[in-house]
Amino acid sequence: AQSVTQLGSHVSVSEGALVLLRCNYSSSVPPYLFWYVQYPNQGLQLLLKYTTGATLVKGINGFEAEFKKSETSFHLTKPSAHMSDAAEYFCAVRRRGAQKLVFGQGTRLTINP
Amino acid sequence: EAQVTQNPRYLITVTGKKLTVTCSQNMNHEYMSWYRQDPGLGLRQIYYSMNVEVTDKGDVPEGYKVSRKEKRNFPLILESPSPNQTSLYFCASSFQPGQGNSPLHFGNGTRLTVT
Numbered sequence: 535a536q537s538v539t540q541l542g543s544h545v546s547v548s549e550g551a552l553v554l555l556r557c558n559y560s561s562s563v564p565p566y567l568f569w570y571v572q573y574p575n576q577g578l579q580l581l582l583k584y585t586t587g588a589t590l591v592k593g594i595n596g597f598e599a600e601f602k603k604s605e606t607s608f609h610l611t612k613p614s615a616h617m618s619d620a621a622e623y624f625c626a627v628r629r630r631g632a633q634k635l636v637f638g639q640g641t642r643l644t645i646n647p
Numbered sequence: 648e649a650q651v652t653q654n655p656r657y658l659i660t661v662t663g664k665k666l667t668v669t670c671s672q673n674m675n676h677e678y679m680s681w682y683r684q685d686p687g688l689g690l691r692q693i694y695y696s697m698n699v700e701v702t703d704k705g706d707v708p709e710g711y712k713v714s715r716k717e718k719r720n721f722p723l724i725l726e727s728p729s730p731n732q733t734s735l736y737f738c739a740s741s742f743q744p745g746q747g748n749s750p751l752h753f754g755n756g757t758r759l760t761v762t
Contacts, residue, residue: 543687566748568750570753575755575756576755576756577651577737577753577754577755577756578690578737578739578751578753579753580750580751580752583748583750585748624689624690628744632744633678633695633697633744634692634695634705634744635680635692635744635751637682637689637690637691638689639687639688639689640689
């Protein structure tokens, strides 16, 4: 069965520092990959997605993620954290041809002033 | 504005009292789905619908019902709620997921407490 693992349920960085949120998936065939962000009291909002083609994907709010097939990873990064980035982030995968989007456990990002 | 609308946002009820959480989307999406979000477990799929009159179970369907009589609406029904159904619920929709790159659009959630 498809699974997604997000390493670290909580990540804390200083404002202006690099943000790195880790996501690994288990699949013999590369799935479709997504990152979502959830701000307090809101639904999930799509940050970026990987389907095919270029392995470095740019999303909204300065985030990007790189698909690495050899490492079965899709880590999310942002060069310089902003206070407004504080939220919960979810990595999700969908096996090709399947309907279900499978979510990781989520990583809560805290930004320190 | 393209959106998925859930109601109510907050609901407190007692064990056994039937309730319905409504979900409506205005994007003409074929696919709709319900998830519940619990701490440390991420989001788990309850039910989904590939199109009108086509619904199927997700990973945690016990205690829930759904219907899809119209394309835009996908209500979640709890016939006899229990405290273990206390959770944050999300409705989501997209174009056919078989196309792969169609992302889910989420509602703002319904926080349900069953006492």
